Amino acid sequence: RSFSSEVMHMDLSLPNPSWSEDMRLLFDQFMKKSEDGSWKHLPSYKSKFTQETEDIKIYFPDEKLMKEKLSQAQLFPRSLEEGLGFEYAMFHNCVEDRTVCIFQGGPYLQGVPGFLHGGAIATMIDATLGTCAVVAIGVAMTASLNISFKRPIPLGSVVVINSQVDKVEGRKLFLSCNIRSVDEKTVYSEATSLFVKLDPKTRLT
């Protein structure tokens, strides 16, 4: 299915009719926290030429080929239709180097019946840690990701992914996160990761 340019460039991290009450309440809480500038709401699109896209150009020898590829591309967690896959919004705290993601996993993300697929959980962990890394140091890629799945996440429920930068060593950025229920009583997953800031001298292809 092809999407109109309007849909490709729409901020999809804003409330839509598929969001549950929990999701809306959390979103409103973080928007309130963003009023004094300590937190920042990060927009997200199916596809958009952003500063990050500009930054990544230097890693591709053939810019024309890259542009052709990017014209077809969609951000993986935004590639499913509204309410069916990944519904999420992220907020970043620049002072504390933390990114929070509120996430509601839809019916197309099923693994064991009634629960989220581990790959879908890993995707949102990677996306949240990746956003935290990119905001902190610029274009970086996941070098390693280690996840402990502690409790299954019910399909359709809302969870909170809390990520933070733990340590920076040159181009290496060590980050960790956990996924909790809205009432914070259940820890669903924990993860640690290494992101490496891309070296402008190295081509990706």
Ligand SMILES: CCCCCCCCCCCCCCCCCC(=O)SCCNC(=O)CCNC(=O)[C@H](O)C(C)(C)COP(=O)(O)OP(=O)(O)OC[C@H]1O[C@@H](n2cnc3c(N)ncnc32)[C@H](O)[C@@H]1OP(=O)(O)O
């Ligand atoms: C407020 C502002 C608002 C702005 C809004 C911003 C919004 C942001 C939106 C962006 C969102 C992006 C989210 C997307 C997240 C998805 C990320 C992915 O999945 S990515 C897809 C999945 N990922 C990929 O496909 C990546 C594939 N891998 C690669 O391309 C490369 O291996 C590399 C780039 C990761 C590192 O290569 P290279 O640059 O050549 O680096 P070197 O070999 O030179 O090593 C440098 C140092 O790192 C060490 N080290 C390295 N690796 C490991 C390791 N595994 N284990 C341990 N250590 C490792 C190595 O030993 C060395 O250490 P030292 O000796 O200096 O101490």
